[in-house]
Amino acid sequence: MNFIEAIFNVIRNKTLNAVGVERDLMKLIQNKDISRVQSVMQNRDTYVSDAIKEYTPELHDVMKRPDKPRKNKQPYKVERLPRRRQVYINEVELFFLLGNPISWKPSLDIEGKDEAFDAYMQFLKDTRFNTTMRQAKRLAGAETESAKVYHIYNDGGKPAVKVLVISKSKGYTLRPLFDQYENMIAFGYGYFLKEGDRTIEHFDIQTPNFIFRCKRGNIGWNVTPVENPTGKINVIYYRQDKAWAGTERRCDREEMIDSKAADTNNYFADPKIKATTDVISSLADPDTVGQVIQLTNKETSQIDYMAPPEYSSMKESEKQDLNSSILFDSFTPDFSFENMKGLGTLSGEALKRAMILGFIKRDNLKEIYDILVDREKNLILAIMMNVTHIQLREKLAKLRIEHEFAEPFNEDVQEKWAAVGKAYQDGIISLEQAVKMLALTDTPQEEIERIMSQKKGLEQEKREK
Numbered sequence: 001m002n003f004i005e006a007i008f009n010v011i012r013n014k015t016l017n018a019v020g021v022e023r024d025l026m027k028l029i030q031n032k033d034i035s036r037v038q039s040v041m042q043n044r045d046t047y048v049s050d051a052i053k054e055y056t057p058e059l060h061d062v063m064k065r066p067d068k069p070r071k072n073k074q075p076y077k078v079e080r081l082p083r084r085r086q087v088y089i090n091e092v093e094l095f096f097l098l099g100n101p102i103s104w105k106p107s108l109d110i111e112g113k114d115e116a117f118d119a120y121m122q123f124l125k126d127t128r129f130n131t132t133m134r135q136a137k138r139l140a141g142a143e144t145e146s147a148k149v150y151h152i153y154n155d156g157g158k159p160a161v162k163v164l165v166i167s168k169s170k171g172y173t174l175r176p177l178f179d180q181y182e183n184m185i186a187f188g189y190g191y192f193l194k195e196g197d198r199t200i201e202h203f204d205i206q207t208p209n210f211i212f213r214c215k216r217g218n219i220g221w222n223v224t225p226v227e228n229p230t231g232k233i234n235v236i237y238y239r240q241d242k243a244w245a246g247t248e249r250r251c252d253r254e255e256m257i258d259s260k261a262a263d264t265n266n267y268f269a270d271p272k273i274k275a276t277t278d279v280i281s282s283l284a285d286p287d288t289v290g291q292v293i294q295l296t297n298k299e300t301s302q303i304d305y306m307a308p309p310e311y312s313s314m315k316e317s318e319k320q321d322l323n324s325s326i327l328f329d330s331f332t333p334d335f336s337f338e339n340m341k342g343l344g345t346l347s348g349e350a351l352k353r354a355m356i357l358g359f360i361k362r363d364n365l366k367e368i369y370d371i372l373v374d375r376e377k378n379l380i381l382a383i384m385m386n387v388t389h390i391q392l393r394e395k396l397a398k399l400r401i402e403h404e405f406a407e408p409f410n411e412d413v414q415e416k417w418a419a420v421g422k423a424y425q426d427g428i429i430s431l432e433q434a435v436k437m438l439a440l441t442d443t444p445q446e447e448i449e450r451i452m453s454q455k456k457g458l459e460q461e462k463r464e465k
Contacts, residue, residue, distance in 0.1 A: 022185050025177065034203055034214045034221040041175035041188055044239075048143050048168045051242050054251075055090070055142045057082035062255040079262035085251045089332045090141040090243035096362040098137055100406035101130045102373060107400040116395040123384060127163045137369070139167040140238040147174055147189065150234040150379065152387055159387045166191075176237050187235040206233045230382040236375060240368055247326045254322045257315070331361035351409055358408070366405060373403055 021040070028037045053059040060082040067075035104124075106117045124130075132148055139146035146167040153160055166172040166189055175188035190203040201216040208231055213224040228234070244251065327334055333355045352359060381401075385393045424434040431451065435444045 021177070021179060025186055029205065029212055029223065032221050032223050034205075034216075034223065037205065038175060038188065038190070038203065041177045041186070043175065044145060045168070045173070048145060051143050052169055054242070054244070054248060055086045057084055060255060061252055062259055065256075065259060079259045079266065081259045081262055082255055083251070083258070085247070085254070085326060086142070086242075086244045089247075089327075089330045090138065092332050092335065092358065093141055093243045093361060093365070094134065094138050096358040096408045097365050097369065097405060098130075098134050099408035100410070102133070103404050103406055105402055105404075107402045113395075113399065116392055116399045117401070119384065119389055119392055120380070120396070120399070120401065123161075123380060123388070127161055129163075132163045132165050133373075135165045136236070136238050139165065139169070140240050141243040143167050143169060144242055145174055145237070145239045147172075147187070147238065148236045148376070149189070150383060152229065152234065152383065161383060161388060174237070184233055184237065187233050187237060189235075206235055208232055229386050230379070231386065232379050232382045234379065234383070236372055236379065238369075238372060240365070244326075244330050247329050250322050250326050250329070254319070254326070257319060257322070261315070328357070331357045331364075333358045355409075362405075362408070370405075377401055377403065 025037065025040060028034075028040065057063075062082050063080045065078050065080050067077050069075050104117075104121065106113050127150075136146045136148050146165060149164045149166060151162045151164055153162065166174065168174065171191055173190040175190070176184060177186045177188070179185055186205055186207045188203055188205045190201065192199050192201055194200075203214040203216075203221075205212040205214065207228065209228055211226045211228050211234075213226065215222045215224075324334075326332075381396055381399070385396045389396065420429075420434050420437050423429045424431065429437070432444070432448055435447055435451075
């Protein structure tokens, strides 16, 4: 019996012990019916495609405006002026949540904590956690879903990990599968690879116990199962609403108004003269004027330049209302130059109050991303304990790590130090609490002991004098 047959025997046994949708999934994989597997999994392609269309200016509805037909002339070319409102709103959302890197700290003082925690932080650095996190969040805000795949491979005899951020716009199809309690049972992702002179469809399925590498053949699918060393699905799936959800119609309206206003400006860009017939006949060469509009008037002679229609107050009011409502409805602060000029002298708390919309949206997003970051932390620890840092397994198993989303605006450090120092001097907080609030050291207890030791030394010197 070869290795693959042995694995399929294990799969058969696990299929018998599985329940519900998980059992159906394993049976389909066992039968190599991958097309049915794909149909069982969650498919959000329609929503994702709509979001990508709205996020990409070249695909906006305003780009479909038809040129205006003219009798015996070429059609009049209209302006098509899309805006990148969706990109702006998404980038501001990303800034408020991940403008500064997520901070980590061990929550328990256990033996070997420092070595295990240092290894964890080095793993984040080696896999570029902060960068991939921003990429995944940006794509999820733009397309409503993305994923980070932790690819485990052999690098010259040593286990290694590469993190791949995938989404529909990057050429992948994402197919998660959840049970009724929203626990992920499996995750599939499809892609195409060039092999020789052919482009072959691939579909990988990750489960806690196995990773199935599926490849479309001439007839049906070829399935290669591989044991999953981590015991977890090595994928973090990000899903959220569009960053600009609820503002779609107003964004379209703003682009149409801009484009029509530009059409009017183009129409009057060349000077136009209106004149009666007798005046036109007396002109030496009326074609030298930008445009001449002939009038029939038997009583008086007339010649005047035509002025373009003024931008009406109603149109200006609508433009301003669209701008403010798009930002307000998407909980997006206005970072325009005019708005930012008056915020330069505000303190950290005052600035936070001025940007309250962004912080409201940030807290809403934490309800999604706080869980996902915690899940990713557990996956990373599983990879380290079972693949890359087996020698630290016991210490990593005991390690408890907490995370916190950093504030988007850098705090006024000196102001914070002064406030904490005054609170300590006034007896409002203890020395231990003051040291923790300042967060200047990773070992607050040792710092407190040094402070107390120095304080006793100074008191001893005073007594001796």
